[in-house]
Amino acid sequence: MSLKTTCPVCGGTDLRGVFILGNVPVICNQLWPNAETARAAPAGDVDLMRCGACAMIWNTAFEPDRMVYAPGYENALHFSPKFQAFAEDLAKGLVERFGLKGRHVVEIGCGDGHMLDLLVKHGAATATGFDPSMEGKETPFTARDGVEIVPEYFRSDQLNRSFDAILCRHVLEHLDAPMPLLHDIRRAIGDRDVPVYFEVPNAGWMLRAVSMWDVIYEHVGYWTAASMETAFRRAGFEPASVREGYDGQFLMLEAAPAAPDPAWVSPDATEVAADADAFAKEANGLLEKWRNRLGQLDGTAVIWGAGSKGITFANALGQAAEPLVALVDLNPRKHGLHAPGVALAVVAPDALAKVRPDLLLISNALYEAEITAHVRGLALDTEIAVVAG
Ligand SMILES: [Zn+2]
DSSP states (O other): OOTTTSOTTTOOOOEEEEEEEEEEESSTTOOBSSHHHHHTSOEEEEEEEEETTTOOEEETTOOGGGOOOOTTOOOSOOOOHHHHHHHHHHHHHHHHHTTOTTOEEEEESOTTSHHHHHHHHTTOSEEEEEOGGGTTOOOGGGOSTTEEEEOSOOOGGGOOSOOSEEEEESOGGGOSOHHHHHHHHHHHHTTSOOOEEEEEEOHHHHHHTTOGGGOOTTOOEEOOHHHHHHHHHHHTEEEEEEEEETTTTEEEEEEEEOOOOTTOOOTTHHHHHHHHHHHHHHHHHHHHHHHHHHHHOSSOEEEEOOSHHHHHHHHHTGGGGTTEEEEEOSOGGGTTOBOTTTOOBEEOGGGHHHHOOSEEEESOGGGHHHHHHHHHHTTOOOEEEEOOO
16 A cells, blocks of 8 residues: 555555645754754655545655664653643543543653653553663653553554553654554454543644644644544544644543444544645645745744754755855754755854844744844844744
């Protein structure tokens, strides 16, 4: 079965184009020591299509073999107080709703074990996580009694004792073949009444917000509530709830085992298809606008923000990125390093006094006031513009 021709959820072969980004970094957030290595960073194509039958959206140009995570790849959401509160609430809620006090929980793709620790803290007796990226790594989160990490890919035949819930967060979007995992989990549950919790980035939010920054090579699948429900019902789960969380950016599904409904398609598929087409139109219009703007610029430009938004945008500009001379970032650990693909150096804000760009682009409108104050503080009259979307 090929991603180029076949829907990874329903097997449909009626594919419709959504959005294309050529030659993007395979790992967007990894910075490189110099321009040469940054330019040579592994790149791949994004050719998002949607399934005409179930409205699943995925990168048909994704090549799983390219997705080699370099050592030091850091996928953990950094532990902001806001994220801490979200995770704490989630663990507490799952222990309550799934009745996990004194029970055993399994997490697939547990990362450093942060959630395992929280589940036991809130009453689970034991929590076992599977994650191959934890091979040889230390983490503070296995210190608690009952928390264990197996540094391997999950396979149901590794489960040597019964379990009372399965969690899987931010894993499905990385899989080119998600259904075999769901079927494997369903087989492992058998005729017992074991609930599951799955969390993915919410592509429904991405489409509605025209957040094209969220289209990155690391993600092969762009899940909406509709495609989640379709996949889970087909694999033999009855969703109890599919909610949006974390300001709408995450999609959270809770489901119980049921008889598989292998032909089920969400009635919301039509709406997702319309959202996807609207997204494509607006995202392409946005890119075109900024390509023109930079094409007409007589001078140099910089982007403030060397995170995935800024780096994705710079690469998406293609040839039009030529006036760009640097990325600006507050994080001193990024200074002197180079962004993959476009090979722009990351500089400190104070370096702007020397660079003296004619145009400064802000990739996150939240920081507009702060950045403007900083730039004016350097006595620069640089034009400042927010890249919306
Ligand atoms: Zn489909």
